[in-house]
Amino acid sequence: MAIRHLEKMRSYIEELKKRRRAxxxxxxxxxxxxxxxxxxxxxxxxxxxxxxKCDADVIVLAGVSFMAEMAAVLNPDKVVLHPNPSAxxxxxxxxxPETARKFKANIPYAPLVVYVNSTAATKALADYVVTSxxxxxxxxxxxxxxxxFGPDKNxxxxxxxxxxxxxxxxxxxxxCPVHEHLLSRYYVSKAxxxxxxxxxxxxxxxxxxxxxxxxxxxxxxxxxxxxxxFGKKVLLATEEGLVYxxxxxxxxxxxxxxxxxxxxxxxxxxxxxxEHIARSLELLKHRVVLDSSVAKxxxxxxxxxxxxxx
Numbered sequence: 001m002a003i004r005h006l007e008k009m010r011s012y013i014e015e016l017k018k019r020r021r022a023x024x025x026x027x028x029x030x031x032x033x034x035x036x037x038x039x040x041x042x043x044x045x046x047x048x049x050x051x052x053k054c055d056a057d058v059i060v061l062a063g064v065s066f067m068a069e070m071a072a073v074l075n076p077d078k079v080v081l082h083p084n085p086s087a088x089x090x091x092x093x094x095x096x097p098e099t100a101r102k103f104k105a106n107i108p109y110a111p112l113v114v115y116v117n118s119t120a121a122t123k124a125l126a127d128y129v130v131t132s133x134x135x136x137x138x139x140x141x142x143x144x145x146x147x148x149f150g151p152d153k154n155x156x157x158x159x160x161x162x163x164x165x166x167x168x169x170x171x172x173x174x175x176c177p178v179h180e181h182l183l184s185r186y187y188v189s190k191a192x193x194x195x196x197x198x199x200x201x202x203x204x205x206x207x208x209x210x211x212x213x214x215x216x217x218x219x220x221x222x223x224x225x226x227x228x229x230f231g232k233k234v235l236l237a238t239e240e241g242l243v244y245x246x247x248x249x250x251x252x253x254x255x256x257x258x259x260x261x262x263x264x265x266x267x268x269x270x271x272x273x274x275e276h277i278a279r280s281l282e283l284l285k286h287r288v289v290l291d292s293s294v295a296k297x298x299x300x301x302x303x304x305x306x307x308x309x310x
Contacts, residue, residue, distance in 0.1 A: 006274070010037055025060070035245060043220040051078075065088045079284060091152055135204075159204075178264050204219070234258070
């Protein structure tokens with residue numbers, strides 16, 4: 001019954017996609033059935049780039065709110081839908097526009113570098129916007145020896161480690177609950193003990209103690225590529241949804257790709273279901289609409305940032 005329902009839902013969504021001239025973009029952490037249905041699956045940067053190139057009138061963004069905002073910022077002439085607006089990002093909430101303004105006022109000599117995992121209103125105040133894949137490259141190219149970086153303290157620490165620059169975390173306690181608590185040294189050490197000889201690939205949002213144990217560090221897209229470098233069993237220290245994506249890309253090694261903690265689940269990422277996507281396409285809800293002046297500022301910041309890391 002469940003399988004028949006799933007097949008009917010998929011067929012219905014495919015019909016709606018044709019009717020609306022829509023594409024579905026899904027993040028690596030989405031539910032397996034959402035990843036299967038998507039026209040494209042990737043990390044936040046890859047989804048943003050795909051949104052720019054897709055030939056469609058409607059973009060359905062299966063991810064958390066800041067990702068849907070990014071798609072809307074980059075595609076002002078397209079309808080961008082976020083199937084479930086309650087799918088937010090606790091990390092993004094740490095750096096409010098008010099907090100960003102305070103840091104800029106208190107440390108005016110340092111540029112504000114904002115992680116893509118932030119709201120559009122906060123990005124509009126930034127000097128630069130980065131992803132986990134581009135953060136080190138961009139900061140290393142700046143002439144400034146001190147930068148303010150938010151909202152993730154662990155990514156800020158990683159950037160400081162690699163670049164040797166003074167990176168001030170804004171705020172000092174900002175973090176992703178999944179990477180900070182469910183991928184702590186305790187859980188990752190346990191996984192390594194249970195899988196002797198396994199190689200650990202970690203996301204830079206994990207704490208320094210975990211990164212110290214890692215054989216490789218990178219964004220979700222980089223983590224998938226890094227699997228090639230290790231012929232043995234690998235543990236992925238990030239949200240467990242990436243394992244499904246990685247196993248699809250390396251089917252011959254599916255049994256050797258494991259989550260560092262199978263309980264490392266982002267509840268917000270999993271809030272989007274096929275039912276939400278179908279309803280969104282039916283009613284063209286929930287459309288992401290941003291203030292035009294905010295969207296313009298964010299585009300300017302993104303363009304400036306891309307010029308540096310290209």
